[in-house]
Amino acid sequence: MxxxxxxxxxxxxxxxxxxxxxxxxxxxxxxxxxxxxxxxxxxxxxxxxxxxxxxxxxxxxxxxxxxxxxxxxxxxxxxxxxxxxxxxxxxxxxxxxxxxxxxxxxxxxxxxxxxxxxxxxxxxxxEGTPSKIITVYSNKGGIGKTTIAINLAAELAKVTKDKVALVDLNLQLGDISTFLNLNPPFDVNYVIQRLIDKEDSIFIKGFEKYKDTSLYILSDPSYIEQSGSITTQQISALFKKLKKVFPYIVVDMSSSIDPLSLKILDESDWILFSTIVNIPAIRNAQRCLNLFRSRNYPAKKVKIVVNRYMENDEIKIEDIENTLGESVYWKIPNNYFTIMEAINKGVSISEINSESNIGSNFRDFASKVSDDIIEQAVVQYRTRS
Ligand SMILES: Nc1ncnc2c1ncn2[C@@H]1O[C@H](COP(=O)(O)OP(=O)(O)OP(=O)(O)O)[C@@H](O)[C@H]1O
Ligand SMILES: [Mg+2]
Structure with missing residues (x-):
């Protein structure tokens, strides 16, 4: 004491x-x-x-x-x-x-x-608040994982004013630094090898602070050959350290299902499982959810996010929910032009147009995520006291 x-x-x-x-x-x-x-x-x-x-x-x-x-x-x-x-x-x-x-x-x-x-x-x-690792995942490529991870993390930082880490664990094909036009001095490999045992103030130097915000980005390794050297134990150690330093950690990853990916998924507090509204994507989602069930993930760990949603889609949200046997947690509208402009300019969507359907959607999404995390903490608080 x-x-x-x-x-x-x-x-x-x-x-x-x-x-x-x-x-x-x-x-x-x-x-x-x-x-x-x-x-x-x-x-x-x-x-x-x-x-x-x-x-x-x-x-x-x-x-x-x-x-x-x-x-x-x-x-x-x-x-x-x-x-x-x-x-x-x-x-x-x-x-x-x-x-x-x-x-x-x-x-x-x-x-x-x-x-x-x-x-x-x-x-x-x-010290540090009870923090959550929120991983954006889909077992299908090109669904919008990176777009979701970046914009959710950016809005979480704005809405909560807390420190938010955005971690690129798509180790071979990470896109975060490209989408946000960053030139990171360090990468996840370096941070794992050299900074993980250091004190928090040094550890955080491995991240690139995004402009004048409380968003901190940890980029993927610059060379593909470095990505293979990260072990499942190192992922555990990284998550442990991240949780000490950041109240919110948003993880982007690849769509593969290999031992390293499973480790990331197992150790995440939340998985934002992303899909789009078409039959092949939903079939894939079904398979992946079955895998999650077989791993006995706790209730509420996996949350379904429907991306590129359009009101007049032939397949309705209820159809998706019936097929997957789970309710949809969040829907993100389709807005190709605003997203492409953000990617081309290397900024988050709200910097292009925070009042567009997609800009306001990400702000509301971040508020919901932070409200739900706080509500979980209240339930724990109530049961404890
Ligand atoms: N809500 C949306 N509306 C319109 N276009 C979108 C939306 N979300 C993502 N996209 C587009 O889809 C494409 C793929 O997005 P993104 O790179 O985020 O997917 P990903 O799942 O991370 O892909 P990968 O598997 O290659 O990592 C991008 O061109 C992006 O602009
Ligand atoms: Mg991606």
Whole structure:
């Protein structure tokens, strides 16, 4: 267990602040407690501290709350959120603001001590939010995996403001750096060989930060002969490290089914299984879903995404659902021209036209993905407490 340097209490209510201070004052593993009714002023101090814990009240929802929470998240993940309201919606809001723990008000002394003890026992090395590996997959080529992975990741970074990794594990024919016009200094092979055991701040240097966003890209190896040398153990180690550093990891891969691909699929939290609306693609999807069933993937791990969807398609979504025996999670419209313009200019779709049918679709898709991940966390939270 490590000492907590400072507990910062951000709360508009003076009495609540004082109560928390009285609980924390006697703890020998906390050096000091600081109280703020002005959240901005609190943030200015938080960013100077090393290993701080923040207790932030959201009962009153000051207007700048989201903005401040986004900034605090970048300094520490040790955030406790309190509120007089403890509906599921409030807990979802708290988790979205970056809460590691939620405590209903009035805060009980034993709950606060339990949570602070837990946070003190997390070393900076083990920090990080519960993160998800979201792999875009199809056992058929040319379905739109790379398009989906790139644009979902770009929108996730915008919607959540969290760090999002976009990892090209299409080791022989990766397209991400071409689609986004990148000249990556390093690639996945280098990162696996040289950076994986390094501290997080060095590891992340293997990624190319995409413009002024929180999207970080790890590109495929530049030479095909390097791709064969990556082992299944190395994939596991890479995923473990990625999960420590990024709340969201989006993976693009090839359509083959070989031991390395199966390892990637087995170790992903979510598989966005992509298909298009035509009979051969759906037949292939059926086969692949059977394979997933035989591997006993947990319910909700595999989510079906229909790409290039058109309202007037002869085959309807219900037909696909009946054939596959699963519901469709998301549909992406067909919009060849906007996508081709994005690829030709080497940018994401929203940079071409964020209000086009496909631009807004990816934004809504990212919101749904992040909402569903947060909801899963709430269910886990509810069952735990
Ligand atoms: N929603 C869409 N509407 C129109 N065109 C699309 C859509 N999604 C993808 N495409 C087009 O389909 C083609 C293949 O897309 P992409 O490269 O993303 O597929 P992929 O599954 O990654 O292919 P590969 O198996 O070669 O890696 C591209 O030309 C892309 O522009
Ligand atoms: Mg591809």
């Amino acid at each position: 490590q000492n907590i340097s400072t507990v910062f209490v951000l709360d508009k209510n003076e009495q609540s602040r004082e109560i928390i201070k009285s609980f924390v004052d006697g703890l020998d593993f906390v050096n000091e407690v600081k109280l703020y009714s002005d959240y901005n002023q609190g943030y200015e101090e938080i960013k100077q501290a090393s290993n701080p814990v923040v207790i932030m009240d959201i009962s009153e929802e000051p207007s700048e709350l989201r903005e401040i929470a986004d900034k605090i998240k970048l300094v520490t993940s040790k955030i406790i959120i309190t509120s007089i309201n403890y509906s599921t919606n409030t807990i979802i809001k708290a988790l979205r603001l970056g809460a590691k723990e939620f405590l209903p008000k009035p805060v009980l002394k034993e709950d606060l001590i339990r949570v602070l003890t837990m946070l003190a026992s997390i070393s900076p090395e083990e």
